[in-house]
Amino acid sequence: MSMEDYDFLFKIVLIGNAGVGKTCLVRRFTQGLFPPGQGATIGVDFMIKTVEINGEKVKVSERLSDVLICGFTGKELQIWDTAGQERFRSITQSYYRSANALILTYDITCEESFRCLPEWLREIEQYASNKVITVLVGNKIDLAERREVSQQRAEEFSEAQDMYYLETSAKESDNVEKLFLDLACRLISEARQNTLVNSVSSPLPGEGKSISYLTCCNFN
Numbered sequence: 001m002s003m004e005d006y007d008f009l010f011k012i013v014l015i016g017n018a019g020v021g022k023t024c025l026v027r028r029f030t031q032g033l034f035p036p037g038q039g040a041t042i043g044v045d046f047m048i049k050t051v052e053i054n055g056e057k058v059k060v061s062e063r064l065s066d067v068l069i070c071g072f073t074g075k076e077l078q079i080w081d082t083a084g085q086e087r088f089r090s091i092t093q094s095y096y097r098s099a100n101a102l103i104l105t106y107d108i109t110c111e112e113s114f115r116c117l118p119e120w121l122r123e124i125e126q127y128a129s130n131k132v133i134t135v136l137v138g139n140k141i142d143l144a145e146r147r148e149v150s151q152q153r154a155e156e157f158s159e160a161q162d163m164y165y166l167e168t169s170a171k172e173s174d175n176v177e178k179l180f181l182d183l184a185c186r187l188i189s190e191a192r193q194n195t196l197v198n199s200v201s202s203p204l205p206g207e208g209k210s211i212s213y214l215t216c217c218n219f220n
């Protein structure tokens with residue numbers, strides 16, 4: 001299959017404090033595994049997977065290095081996992097400027113990562129398109145006994161900010177497929193209504209395999 005056969009190009013960028021599990025969420029979705037001893041992300045990562053949504057092929061890319069990718073005019077779903085550490089912020093801000101969707105992630109066992117959310121929202125307001133779709137994700141629900149942020153508190157926050165909220169475990173694979181596929185579904189639906197930001201095109205380092213199929217869109 002050539003790259004031109006893909007129907008959509010979207011950029012999804014994961015943001016949130018260092019260590020909340022952004023890289024693990026992406027790895028779990030694209031590779032179906034939970035990497036042991038995940039090191040901190042330096043810059044932005046890249047990898048590929050293809051999903052089929054309502055019969056349409058959507059290529060999912062994840063960056064593995066901070067090499068800039070440019071010049072490709074194909075259609076795909078990109079997931080950019082950015083580094084949460086402060087010193088990389090200036091690099092990552094430029095990455096989510098053209099994002100179609102942002103997955104704002106915190107760690108349910110880390111109050112601090114939740115308290116930083118307003119700061120991330122300010123960055124979104126400052127750097128992202130006003131048409132960007134933002135999803136709030138509370139990760140690490142497998143560590144229920146260490147939970148510091150209640151589901152209710154997070155739901156109230158997300159409602160106040162008009163964001164969809166989902167709790168996930170990259171480790172146990174809870175809600176990870178749902179997160180990315182529902183988001184892709186919503187992006188496709190909005191793209192059809194022409195409300196999305198125009199994406200920057202990117203080349204792809206390889207072909208992915210069709211591994212998922214979704215028939216409906218579950219976002220509110």
Ligand SMILES: Nc1nc2c(ncn2[C@@H]2O[C@H](COP(=O)(O)OP(=O)(O)OP(=O)(O)O)[C@@H](O)[C@H]2O)c(=O)[nH]1
Pocket residue numbers: 016017018019020021022023024025035036037038039040041042082083084085139140141142143168169170171172
């Ligand atoms: N128990 C549990 N641990 C997780 C989960 N997701 C990630 N972790 C752990 O949390 C740590 C940080 O995960 P990363 O995916 O590297 O976090 P990140 O948000 O990408 O961090 P930066 O790249 O520094 O921004 C690692 O030790 C992971 O093993 C999860 O769902 N459950």
